Each structure stands twice: as C-alpha cells, then as structure tokens.
Amino acid sequence: MTRIVALERVSAAGLDALRSVPGFDVLELYDDDPARIREALATADALLVRSRTRVTADLLDQAPALKVIGRPGTGVDNIDLAAATRRGVVVMNTPAGNSVSAAEHTMGLLLALLRKIPQANLSLRQGKWERHRFTGTELNGKKLGIVGYGKIGTEVAKRALCFKAEVLVFDPFVSETLAREQSIRLVDLDDLLKESDIVTLHAPVTAATRNLINAGTIARMKDGPNWSAFRTLSRPRTSGPRRLRPRKRSDTKLHCRCATTSSMESCATR
Secondary structure, three states: OEEEEEOOOOOHHHHHHHHOOOOEEEEEOOOOOHHHHHHHHOOOOEEEOOOOOOEOHHHHHOOOOOOEEEEOOOOOOOEOHHHHHHHOOEEEEOOOOOHHHHHHHHHHHHHHHHOOHHHHHHHHHOOOOOHHHHOOOOOOOOEEEEEOOOHHHHHHHHHHHHOOOEEEEEOOOOOHHHHHHOOOEEOOHHHHHHHOOEEEEOOOOOOOOOOOEOHHHHHOOOOOOOOOEEEEOOOOOOOOHHHOOOOEOOOOOOEOOEEEOOOOOOEOOO
16 A cells, blocks of 8 residues: 655645545645654655645655655745655656646736735725725736746746736746747846836746845836836745835835745845
C-alpha cells in the first residue's frame, strides 16, 4: 500500500483520482499538531503540500519512506530542494495548473486599483454616495509593464491586450520573435518602470530576481499627471511590503499602490 499524505487542502477531484488507483491510501491531515504530523510522516510514501507548509530537512527526516513530494501549483521555494535531492526524493509541481486563475486574479486586482473599487465599497458601506471621488481611470490605452513573462505573465498579457492596453515586458529569456507574434514590446527594466502606468510582477525567485523591486526601482516609476500602480502575484521574496507603501512625489499626482495575494521576496523589505 502506498501512503499519500496531504498536509494542505487540494482539489477534491484530484484526491478522488488518487483514491481511485488500486493500492493508493490517501490521508488528509489538515492539522498543525506536530505529533500528528510526525505520526503521519513516519509511514508516508508521498507528500502533498501547497505554499503554506515548509518542507525542511528536519521535516524530511521525519519521513524515512518518502519518495515523492507533489506541489499543486508553480512555486517550490517552500521546499528544501537540496535536502530532497540528497534523500533521493522527487519534487514535482504543476506549473501551468493555476496560470489562468492567477492571471484572472491579476486582472481583477488591476481593475480594482484603476477603478478604486475597494475605496468606493468602503465609502458606500459608510452610507456615503461619493461617485465623483471614485471615478478612477480606464485600462484602455494604458501601458502595462509585466516583469516576468512566464505562463502567468503570458496569460495576463493576453487579457490586457483585450482591454486595448499596450503591453511592455521585461524578461531576458523572451525573444523578439515571440514578442512580435504576441503583440508585446520587450524593454529593459528601467524603461518598463519609466513608461508603464501599471507594473505587475510575475517573476520566480532566483538570485537575479531577489529584491528586484525595491525603493530604488519604485523611485524610477513613471512620473506625470497620472498615477502608476504596482501589484504582484509573484513568488515570495521578489518584493517586500514595507517598501510598497502609498507614496506621492512632489508636484505630481503619482501614486504607487501595491495589491498582493502572497508574501513577497522579489521586493526588498528595507
């Protein structure tokens, strides 16, 4: 019998598919009790985690029979890959599994920023009707800068183009041929920050992207009578929330806002 331990909630359909395989025993353990986790890991052949669980060398030591770690989603930065490799444990992810969902979430957050939906909602709940304060602005005709043109960045670009936005991309691994085919414009990071009305970050955590967005890069964002918005659905440690507070520059109406659905490591925190 192959014991599969799920430490975080995943799609019921996925777990049902595993249970349908003869010889697979699936245990769902959504518990923070260290004793129960140790007991489950002691007999685990496979482990299912998402982004909350930190799969450290110590945790791996508690699972002597472990052969594989499954990560539904893209990032594996919560898993000690070196320790898993030393143990001969295979780590697998699903890099395209949530790309469309993440791209749609990105567009939702961008539109909320542009149209001031959270502020308007709060005002209305306070019994006010201040429509002229929350007119916002259109995405149509704006320049959207995408940092990181992987699966999610590509899906975001497709949707932004449908809104008739101009898409600028910074990604050293994207060719000019692909850029022409997908109606995007490749630029370096400085030009992207200077030109973009909106910057969205979808870069993985690497030595090159760690602290990629920081006070210095934010200071280079577009100056002018309109405002620039910054948002991220990037992996942890590409950015730091303390660096992304609302700010104004003198003699302009430029505002930098941050909307995030993850902790961040590509933006510096100091």
